[in-house]
Amino acid sequence: MGEGADEVLVAPIDPTLADTAAFCEAYEVGLDVSANCVVVSGKREGVTRYAACVILATTRADVNGVVRRMLDVRKASFAPMAEAVELTGMEYGGITPIGLPEGWPILVDARVAGTPYVIIGSGVRQSKIALPGPALGGLPGAQVVDGLAKSVDTVARET
Incomplete structure (x- = not known):
């Protein structure tokens, strides 16, 4: 994982509180230090391209702007839940950038990488990981x- 890997912490949580808003409220964690990992996809020449986006809970991925251009597809969207779970081998509500399928790009928002510590999913709903934000930029494919x-x-003003 690179720099900061020795500063990774794992904590058990109530799996019914794994979703970001519920977790942050119950465990008194700020949304500004909670990061979500969302799976996005798009097609190019009949081939589906996947990526993971790691963004702060106070933000929304620019799926049809930046993400679409980075995937080099005409239209990008969030992968359906069942598809994301099947492809990652992780539980919905716990998807993490650590251990994603080989070859998947991991797009880390600069705000996440600039946060001293962030809380992310662990792959399962019954725990969370705390690690330095810059360490996420050191993941393979990140x-x-x-x-x-x-x-x-900003999103609210644009709609």
């Missing part, structure tokens, strides 16, 4: 991307 996500306030 790329730190400026503007990968927009703040929730």
Whole structure:
């Protein structure tokens, strides 16, 4: 995992509280240090391309802007839950950038990489991982991307 790997912590949690909003409220964790890993996909020449986006809970991935361009597809969207679970081998609500299928790009929003510590899923609903944000940029296949996500306030103003 690179720099910061020795600073990774794992904590058990109530699996019914794995979803970000419930977790943050129950465990008094700020949304600004909670990161979500979302699976996105798009097709190019009949081939589906997948990527994982790691974004802060205070933001939303710019799926049809930055993500679409990075995947080099005409249209990108969030992968359906069943598909994301099957392809990653992880539980929904616990998907993490650690241990994703080989070859998948991991797009890490620059705000995540700039956060001293972030909380992410562990692959299962009954635990979370705390690690330095910069360590996520050191994962195999990871790329730190400026503007990968927009703040929730910006998204609300655009709709």
